[in-house]
Amino acid sequence: MKQPENAVLEARNVTIRYSGEAAVKGVSLSLFEKKITAIIGPSGCGKSTLLRSLNRMNDFIDHVTQEGEILYRNSDLYGEHVDPVEVRLHIGMVFQRPNPFPKSIYRNVAWGPTINGLSGDINERVERALKQAALWDEVKDRLDDSALNLSGGQQQRLCIARALAMEPEVILMDEPCSALDPVSTARIEDLLFELKEKYTIVIVTHNMQQASRVSDYTAFMESGVLIEYGDTDEVFTRPKQKRTEDYVTGRFG
Amino acid sequence: MDLIKPVTPEVIGRRSGSLRRRHLYSRAFRIACIGFTMSAVGVLGLLIYQVAAAGLPWLDLQFLTSFPSRFPERAGVKSALYGTLWVVSFTAMISLPVGVLAAIYLEEYAPASTMTRIIEINIANLAGVPSIVYGILGLAVFVRFLGLERSVIAGALTMSLLILPVIIISAKEAIRAVPSSIRLAAFAVGATQWQVVRSHVLPSAIPGILTGVILALSRAIGETAPLIMIGALTYVAFVPDGPMDEFTALPIQIFNWTSRPQAEFHELAAAGIIVLLAVLLTMNAVAVFIRYQGTRK
Numbered sequence: 001m002k003q004p005e006n007a008v009l010e011a012r013n014v015t016i017r018y019s020g021e022a023a024v025k026g027v028s029l030s031l032f033e034k035k036i037t038a039i040i041g042p043s044g045c046g047k048s049t050l051l052r053s054l055n056r057m058n059d060f061i062d063h064v065t066q067e068g069e070i071l072y073r074n075s076d077l078y079g080e081h082v083d084p085v086e087v088r089l090h091i092g093m094v095f096q097r098p099n100p101f102p103k104s105i106y107r108n109v110a111w112g113p114t115i116n117g118l119s120g121d122i123n124e125r126v127e128r129a130l131k132q133a134a135l136w137d138e139v140k141d142r143l144d145d146s147a148l149n150l151s152g153g154q155q156q157r158l159c160i161a162r163a164l165a166m167e168p169e170v171i172l173m174d175e176p177c178s179a180l181d182p183v184s185t186a187r188i189e190d191l192l193f194e195l196k197e198k199y200t201i202v203i204v205t206h207n208m209q210q211a212s213r214v215s216d217y218t219a220f221m222e223s224g225v226l227i228e229y230g231d232t233d234e235v236f237t238r239p240k241q242k243r244t245e246d247y248v249t250g251r252f253g
Numbered sequence: 254m255d256l257i258k259p260v261t262p263e264v265i266g267r268r269s270g271s272l273r274r275r276h277l278y279s280r281a282f283r284i285a286c287i288g289f290t291m292s293a294v295g296v297l298g299l300l301i302y303q304v305a306a307a308g309l310p311w312l313d314l315q316f317l318t319s320f321p322s323r324f325p326e327r328a329g330v331k332s333a334l335y336g337t338l339w340v341v342s343f344t345a346m347i348s349l350p351v352g353v354l355a356a357i358y359l360e361e362y363a364p365a366s367t368m369t370r371i372i373e374i375n376i377a378n379l380a381g382v383p384s385i386v387y388g389i390l391g392l393a394v395f396v397r398f399l400g401l402e403r404s405v406i407a408g409a410l411t412m413s414l415l416i417l418p419v420i421i422i423s424a425k426e427a428i429r430a431v432p433s434s435i436r437l438a439a440f441a442v443g444a445t446q447w448q449v450v451r452s453h454v455l456p457s458a459i460p461g462i463l464t465g466v467i468l469a470l471s472r473a474i475g476e477t478a479p480l481i482m483i484g485a486l487t488y489v490a491f492v493p494d495g496p497m498d499e500f501t502a503l504p505i506q507i508f509n510w511t512s513r514p515q516a517e518f519h520e521l522a523a524a525g526i527i528v529l530l531a532v533l534l535t536m537n538a539v540a541v542f543i544r545y546q547g548t549r550k
Contacts, residue, residue: 055441057437057440057441060436060437060440062364062365063365085440085443085444085445086443088440088441088442088443089443092441092442093441095434095437095438095441097434099432099434099435099437099438100438101435101438101439101453102435102457111439111442111452112442112443112444115442115443115444115448115452116442116443159438162438162442163441163442165442166442166443
């Protein structure tokens, strides 16, 4: 695996337990700047748990304990003096199901920058985010409409715009297309290519074609263990591990 | 290729005896449900009819603006109506903030610990404690220990104790009904707990919270036992001027009239019941209106 890029995030021997039961076991990997990294693996392999640990969203789940370190540009995200709210300013997230606020389209995007007192003109920021999320043309005339009136695919792009409005460095996506139809999925995949110019993206997906289409690097997890991690082309065409090969080619067990 | 082909023999229409029997049960259950609903509504209707027949002739402006009297034609509910409104207003001012903040704490802040569970179970149990027990507590704590005497504020504090469990439980339900995906979305754009609660949880939960609060207050309006226990007066010829004044309340006045031998007073009691029902229905209408406003958005 070639390694020219800067690592933005780095997991070091991370183990995450739910009520004592390990969901992620000793995972170490680096996530590279302005690249898309896909995390694939069967249901329950710990990929979403690992993703949530990258911006401390596991803090909201009861009885979760974590060992190891997660470094974001050399500072430990779980360090004693780290404020999880600040972490999420730098590392945004898009969820599995579209979860817009039950407010207007404008308010959905503007709320994060407003409460955080981000600098610059808020209207420009909203417009920029909606344009980056390829939603602007569809909603520019009805920014005050409720976000709940949008279609599922539009809602998910709105959620992406909401994350983009914060101008984070990293965006975590937890199966962002699993609730969407193929057309909406294709739009979001196109979007990812453009976003890569500015953002570091980590995407968890069930969809192997999606991982191979959009990502630069692929991590394959199984039963909480990182089995293989490398260049997406290599993981899909010349996997080093038998289990990876079985999974990416659809042969199990 | 022919896409439409006749299919023989016919399958539909040869229903078995068992299916016919199941339909019969289904119909019978439906009729039973209608019957029971109708009997409940019927009893309520009869009650309202009797109260209205006895009380309506007495219900006029004079009845609403007069103090109680030995003479039925001069008697009225002014002091009781004012007393009830005073007590309910103060009860609302006390129980709303305490109950809602307690619910927010339990749902949004409290750790999922055994201690939290114990508190929640106890609150649920308190909702089932007979109201007279709260009256005894109010007498001991507010009237005697705090020296509030038989005042509006002592009554309101006692009523608040009575309805707080109900308010907390209904507010908790309303808060819990806010999808957690909304909370996570807000946290993911760098919100603090307070910002999440203020901007997302409360706006969504407020219709449910207020409905619960108003229904609980409606219950408080009808309560007599705790007020008698703390010594609310039965004969009051003045209107409270402030929270430290003595008072009476509608149910107490009604109870007082029904215990008199003269038939006219029984009819006055019926008229008092109509006033009480009118206050109750007004409050419920407010609750319905708030819920409607909340769901329309």
